[in-house]
Amino acid sequence: MKFNSTKIILSLVAILTSSLLLTLNSCAPTKDIAAKSGVLLWSENCQRCHNTPSPSAFSAESWETIGMHMQTRALLTTEEKDKIVNFLKSSK
Ligand code: HEC
Numbered sequence: 001m002k003f004n005s006t007k008i009i010l011s012l013v014a015i016l017t018s019s020l021l022l023t024l025n026s027c028a029p030t031k032d033i034a035a036k037s038g039v040l041l042w043s044e045n046c047q048r049c050h051n052t053p054s055p056s057a058f059s060a061e062s063w064e065t066i067g068m069h070m071q072t073r074a075l076l077t078t079e080e081k082d083k084i085v086n087f088l089k090s091s092k
Contacts, residue, residue, distance in 0.1 A: 049073070
């Protein structure tokens with residue numbers, strides 16, 4: 001009898017723990033966009049309206065300015081814009 005109730009309590013604890021973990025998991029925000037790299041965001045977004053500009057086409061300072069202009073046009077978050085601009089500045 002004593003052994004059985006210990007077993008039941010242990011199973012209850014296990015069930016509660018796993019359902020708590022499941023709940024925590026499903027509540028976690030999807031980090032899809034945040035997880036995207038600059039190069040991926042660049043290839044996905046910058047050809048929606050014109051050809052994807054090559055990183056070598058502009059200087060680092062120009063990319064900063066162009067990034068600000070295209071952020072508003074492409075409706076990007078500042079985080080996304082920064083990733084794209086960092087990629088464009090670094091890969092030449
Ligand atoms: C919603 C449409 C749209 C998207 C998306 C877009 N652009 Fe543009 N882009 C334009 C338009 C329109 C122009 C031309 C007018 C202008 O310069 O504002 C342009 C011009 C440019 C130019 C030329 C600037 C110059 O001085 O010659 C560059 C470089 C550029 N875009 C880069 C980008 C990059 C990088 C992205 C991705 C982050 C991007 N664009 C996304 C609409 C867009």
